Amino acid sequence: MRVGVIGVGCTKFGVLERTIQELAFEAVKEAVEDAGVSREDIDISVVGTSNTRGYELMPAVPINEYCGFAGKGPIRVEAACATGSAALYTAYSSIVSGMADIAIAIGVEKMTEVTTPTSLAVGGRSGSYLWEFHQYGTTFPGYYAMHASAHMAKYGTSPEQLAMVAVKNHKNAAKNPKAHFPKEITLEKAVASRYVAYPLKLFDCCPISDGASAVVLASENKIKELGKEAVWIEGIGFSSDTANVAKRGDYSGLKATVEASKMAYKMAGIEDPLKSLDVACLHDCFTIAEIMAYEDLGFCKKGEGGKFVEEGRSDFGGDIPVNTFGGLKAKGHPLGATGLAMIYEAVKQLREEAGELQVDLKNYKALTHNIGGTGHFGWVFILGV
Amino acid sequence: MFIEGRELTYKHNIPVTKVEKYWKGLEEGKIYGTECKNCGAKYSPPQADCSVCYSSDMEWIEISGEGEVVCMTEQYSFPAGFEFLNEPYVIAVAKFGDFKVIGWTKEKVFVGDKVVAETEKDETGVWKVYFKKV
Numbered sequence: 467m468r469v470g471v472i473g474v475g476c477t478k479f480g481v482l483e484r485t486i487q488e489l490a491f492e493a494v495k496e497a498v499e500d501a502g503v504s505r506e507d508i509d510i511s512v513v514g515t516s517n518t519r520g521y522e523l524m525p526a527v528p529i530n531e532y533c534g535f536a537g538k539g540p541i542r543v544e545a546a547c548a549t550g551s552a553a554l555y556t557a558y559s560s561i562v563s564g565m566a567d568i569a570i571a572i573g574v575e576k577m578t579e580v581t582t583p584t585s586l587a588v589g590g591r592s593g594s595y596l597w598e599f600h601q602y603g604t605t606f607p608g609y610y611a612m613h614a615s616a617h618m619a620k621y622g623t624s625p626e627q628l629a630m631v632a633v634k635n636h637k638n639a640a641k642n643p644k645a646h647f648p649k650e651i652t653l654e655k656a657v658a659s660r661y662v663a664y665p666l667k668l669f670d671c672c673p674i675s676d677g678a679s680a681v682v683l684a685s686e687n688k689i690k691e692l693g694k695e696a697v698w699i700e701g702i703g704f705s706s707d708t709a710n711v712a713k714r715g716d717y718s719g720l721k722a723t724v725e726a727s728k729m730a731y732k733m734a735g736i737e738d739p740l741k742s743l744d745v746a747c748l749h750d751c752f753t754i755a756e757i758m759a760y761e762d763l764g765f766c767k768k769g770e771g772g773k774f775v776e777e778g779r780s781d782f783g784g785d786i787p788v789n790t791f792g793g794l795k796a797k798g799h800p801l802g803a804t805g806l807a808m809i810y811e812a813v814k815q816l817r818e819e820a821g822e823l824q825v826d827l828k829n830y831k832a833l834t835h836n837i838g839g840t841g842h843f844g845w846v847f848i849l850g851v
Numbered sequence: 852m853f854i855e856g857r858e859l860t861y862k863h864n865i866p867v868t869k870v871e872k873y874w875k876g877l878e879e880g881k882i883y884g885t886e887c888k889n890c891g892a893k894y895s896p897p898q899a900d901c902s903v904c905y906s907s908d909m910e911w912i913e914i915s916g917e918g919e920v921v922c923m924t925e926q927y928s929f930p931a932g933f934e935f936l937n938e939p940y941v942i943a944v945a946k947f948g949d950f951k952v953i954g955w956t957k958e959k960v961f962v963g964d965k966v967v968a969e970t971e972k973d974e975t976g977v978w979k980v981y982f983k984k985v
């Protein structure tokens with residue numbers, strides 16, 4: 467059975483003076499109105515939030531009630547920074563199982579209710595606390611910095627190439643009013659910024675953002691019955707890797723991306739991603755993450771990710787525009803919201819509703835790539851019309 | 852407008868009984884991994900149970916000799932719990948034969964550097980691995 471996206475919603479990302487349920491409400495309202503169905507037509511809700519920083523420790527029920535879904539779920543899912551994708555899969559599965567005709571996936575995160583040292587500790591404790599954070603004070607930027615150190619040593623990837631990812635994504639975010647940082651930056655400024663976790667600098671890192679997004683899915687039969695246009699979920703891939711960084715085989719890429727993309731490409735019948743895809747939303751929580759993703763998704767050979775961005779191949783007019791709405795880097799990265807914000811972006815692009823940020827469509831296919839932790843979770847979706 | 856939430860402190864009691872040899876070993880300058888006697892799978896950090904074959908018959912193996920740094924970072928932002936640090940700190944992963952070990956370093960190291968591992972207690976009383984350049 468085919469499942470399609472019929473409605474999408476996304477809040478502005480940033481430091482937002484809203485509770486988690488108020489924030490979710492904004493995205494849900496936009497998604498349900500966009501779907502053109504009524505709230506009562508939705509059979510089940512899935513609430514995706516990691517919520518390790520917010521004051522409401524078990525937020526699924528308050529969110530569900532506030533969005534008018536009391537009695538319809540909620541199923542709460544958590545997959546770190548890939549939570550939104552796990553929520554989408556759960557909603558998708560509820561339809562494929564025949565238990566629901568219409569389902570909503572809600573992704574939301576409140577990250578700014580605690581101080582930055584607390585936020586850093588929460589992120590760092592999310593690998594394998596006892597063996598890493600407890601002894602060594604690992605942080606989330608630190609884990610990606612370790613991967614950057616390996617990639618740079620092995621392939622000669624330069625600080626300038628890392629910064630080019632940030633410059634590109636900020637340039638796109640400047641045209642996206644929902645972005646946390648809707649402004650351009652220069653390469654000089656990015657390269658000269660202070661270190662957060664060597665070799666990563668301030669402008670290599672995504673901000674700490676609040677935000678919410680929501681996606682309404684329906685079965686093919688329901689979509690026909692409603693007489694709607696849908697964006698179809700054509701491929702899904704998922705994988706994961708070890709919790710402990712010392713147990714990984716290699717640090718110059720993410721195996722979870724490789725495995726998840728293979729599964730998604732197979733399901734969608736894609737052999738050459740660059741030939742088949744028009745646009746991609748990649749998980750660029752840190753600049754090195756986008757460079758590794760080009761390689762691990764097969765957009766270029768292993769080790770050539772730095773050159774890929776330097777040659778403009780991931781920019782508008784290149785082989786495949788990547789992170790057209792600004793990416794996690796400049797649009798923001800509210801953990802639970804990110805995966806569904808990628809679906810929002812892919813759907814807007816495939817419907818040709820992206821305004822100034824619209825890409826040229828040839829195949830009408832988009833890819834989303836959402837990672838939890840440092841490849842602790844990996845999700846890839848292929849969408850098409 | 853904001854209101855301040857009530858404070859909640861977590862200070863967990865973490866059971867390390869099944870891997871006590873590792874934690875006691877650090878106090879004696881030794882670093883241990885484990886190897887499954889049934890299937891040969893190797894674990895660092897150590898595990899008391901084998902994720903591959905589900906055996907719990909494990910052998911403790913001392914990790915020693917010269918290792919090579921495979922990835923590293925220098926942290927310039929201090930997470931909660933590490934306020935006692937005054938200077939950026941280096942975290943590295945080094946490969947010693949079949950085992951990889953995470954540790955701090957006393958000096959900056961880079962990928963490819965050869966190191967030996969020692970153990971030491973930090974200001975908060977936590978024992979850990981330190982790499983020293985050869």
Ligand SMILES: [Zn+2]
Pocket residue numbers: 887888889890891892901902903904905906
């Ligand atoms: Zn075994």
